[in-house]
Amino acid sequence: MGHHHHAPSGDEKRNEDEIAYCPVMKGSTVLKADAEEEGLVRDYKGKRYYLCCDDCAPMFDADPDRYATA
Structure with a gap:
């Protein structure tokens, strides 16, 4: 992947x-x-949504509209 710059x-x-x-x-x-x-x-x-842990995945899956942001 591309170039990596660190301050x-x-x-x-x-x-x-x-x-x-x-x-x-x-x-x-x-x-x-x-x-x-x-x-x-x-x-x-x-x-694309990134979930912080295994507990959040089923909650997102059950009601994605509740958590999805425009």
């Missing part, structure tokens, strides 16, 4: 491309790579 000072402000917010547990951040590795992603109405 000399800390990585505390992570790239928005790497981080997503779980739609079920509001405010929970998810590392996209981890979610994909663990199968905790859902594609719904053309948008």
Whole structure:
């Protein structure tokens, strides 16, 4: 994959491309790579959602419209 640039000072402000917010547990951040590795992603109405844990997946699946954001 492409070039990787790291700012000399800390990585505390992570790239928005790497981080997503779980739609079920509001405010929970998810590392996209981890979610994909663990199968905790859902594609719904053309948008990809990243889930923070195994507990959120069935909740999203049961009622995706409730959690999906436009």
